Amino acid sequence: MTLFSLENLSYGYDRETRVLHDISLSVAAGQNLGILGESGSGKSTLLRLMLGLAAPDQGRLLADGAPLDIRSRARMQAHRRFAQPIFQDPYGSLDPRMRVGRALAEPHAALDLPGDRQAEIARVLAQVGLPQDSVQRRPRAFSGGQRQRIAIARALIARPRVLLADEPVSALDLSTRVRIIDLLADLSQEVTLVLVSHDIAIVAALCPQLVVLQQGRVVEAGPTRRILDAPEHPYTQMLLSSLPRLPAIAKDMT
Numbered sequence: 001m002t003l004f005s006l007e008n009l010s011y012g013y014d015r016e017t018r019v020l021h022d023i024s025l026s027v028a029a030g031q032n033l034g035i036l037g038e039s040g041s042g043k044s045t046l047l048r049l050m051l052g053l054a055a056p057d058q059g060r061l062l063a064d065g066a067p068l069d070i071r072s073r074a075r076m077q078a079h080r081r082f083a084q085p086i087f088q089d090p091y092g093s094l095d096p097r098m099r100v101g102r103a104l105a106e107p108h109a110a111l112d113l114p115g116d117r118q119a120e121i122a123r124v125l126a127q128v129g130l131p132q133d134s135v136q137r138r139p140r141a142f143s144g145g146q147r148q149r150i151a152i153a154r155a156l157i158a159r160p161r162v163l164l165a166d167e168p169v170s171a172l173d174l175s176t177r178v179r180i181i182d183l184l185a186d187l188s189q190e191v192t193l194v195l196v197s198h199d200i201a202i203v204a205a206l207c208p209q210l211v212v213l214q215q216g217r218v219v220e221a222g223p224t225r226r227i228l229d230a231p232e233h234p235y236t237q238m239l240l241s242s243l244p245r246l247p248a249i250a251k252d253m254t
């Protein structure tokens with residue numbers, strides 16, 4: 001089952017500067033896809049298009065088997081149940097005044113989701129490993145990692161088929177990162193992840209499929225293992241060779 005299919009897609013924020021060039025890729029159910037690229041390569045823009053926040057200038061974007069018409073309210077309502085975002089900054093993505101219970105109830109109501117609202121809130125809190133009494137507290141009462149868990153719970157309330165995650169752990173400290181990566185790995189038993197990152201280690205930990213983006217173009221795509229073992233494109237080779245060589249540094253210090 002193909003969840004997303006992008007065919008020769010191009011996009012620019014204005015007429016003069018094109019940000020994405022002739023992108024083709026697909027996301028298969030159960031096959032997490034990593035999109036790797038340096039800052040400014042167009043990763044966030046690509047996710048914006050997949051979320052339906054903007055439409056391609058050229059090419060096609062199919063979600064759940066059909067072209068995504070972002071002018072159709074009904075289609076976008078369905079799309080928000082299909083694909084949910086997770087952003088980099090858990091501080092920015094939650095309203096500081098809103099108690100967690102309300103932050104989770106809101107999308108359940110707005111998307112007209114089935115199921116008992118309180119039971120659904122209890123379900124997502126358990127899924128992300130937060131205590132049930134979190135509902136009464138506001139975001140400031142939580143650590144950065146816990147806030148990212150709240151943001152993930154908010155995405156999960158829709159029971160989406162896909163999570164579109166934009167650098168979901170880069171704002172977190174190292175040990176918290178590992179725990180959130182473990183959570184995303186657990187969740188990807190049920191929901192497919194599209195993960196955008198400049199960090200090869202995170203992409204490699206979570207995504208069996210990889211697309212490498214350079215200045216808005218796909219330069220390499222395929223199984224992550226194959227690309228890491230034998231990168232074909234000079235840009236991918238450069239990205240891999242710029243990884244810090246920690247064991248070598250440790251050896252030098254002895």
Ligand SMILES: Nc1ncnc2c1ncn2[C@@H]1O[C@H](COP(=O)(O)OP(=O)(O)OP(=O)(O)O)[C@@H](O)[C@H]1O
Nearest residue numbers: 013014019037038039040041042043044045046198
């Ligand atoms: N709202 C906008 N208006 C105009 N240009 C934009 C806008 N957002 C991004 N861009 C430009 O589009 C290009 C790609 O940006 P994008 O944020 O998609 O890249 P990225 O790979 O996600 O980078 P980063 O990791 O730094 O977020 C950049 O040249 C950026 O300046």
